Amino acid sequence: MSRWVFDVEIIARYQVVRFPRNRAAIRHFIAEKPLDRWDDVGGSKVRPVDFVKAFFELVLIWIRYALRESVARRELLASGAEGRGHR
Numbered sequence: 001m002s003r004w005v006f007d008v009e010i011i012a013r014y015q016v017v018r019f020p021r022n023r024a025a026i027r028h029f030i031a032e033k034p035l036d037r038w039d040d041v042g043g044s045k046v047r048p049v050d051f052v053k054a055f056f057e058l059v060l061i062w063i064r065y066a067l068r069e070s071v072a073r074r075e076l077l078a079s080g081a082e083g084r085g086h087r
Helices: 006-018 023-028 048-079
Strands: none
Touching: 006 023, 006 048
């Protein structure tokens, strides 16, 4: 699991398990709640390189779950289920 963007990976995992064929459906189950305020804590250990790591972790998460979806879609098409209305 990702160190910096673990919440994104949790959502991706949930989407794969709960909505394997309907990516848009997850929007009805997850809501964003903005913070009312941000409390900055002195002595933060976040370094500039951590932002670069987080970016690459996001890319890896996208690749990992996009590939799973692509393989599942290919298998579905190969079985002929897609053409019979099983979505």
